[in-house]
Amino acid sequence: xxxxxxxVMIHATVYVRAENAGDALSQARDLVGxxxxxxxxxxxxxxxxSDSYLxxxxxxxxxxxxxxxxxxxxxxxxxS
Numbered sequence: 001x002x003x004x005x006x007x008v009m010i011h012a013t014v015y016v017r018a019e020n021a022g023d024a025l026s027q028a029r030d031l032v033g034x035x036x037x038x039x040x041x042x043x044x045x046x047x048x049x050s051d052s053y054l055x056x057x058x059x060x061x062x063x064x065x066x067x068x069x070x071x072x073x074x075x076x077x078x079x080s
Contacts (some may be wrong), residue, residue: 002077004074004075006072007072008065009064011066012059013062014060018056024038031057043059044060045058046061047061054056
């Protein structure tokens with residue numbers, strides 16, 4: 001048995017607290033092209049968007065897996 005790495009596109013929702021839509025887009029754009037760790041941390045928040053303790057910028061932990069790219073499959077570990 002082996003472990004393989006396969007790139008997939010992940011679609012997520014970002015909740016931004018801002019005075020207006022322009023400010024919200026500006027803050028959200030800071031995430032584009034960056035990397036986030038999907039473990040339990042301040043980037044991912046399961047709080048309802050009406051919660052007063054919601055961070056200024058947070059990513060919903062509920063995501064949709066989009067397309068996968070079978071051209072870049074890579075063996076990363078052999079379990080045998």
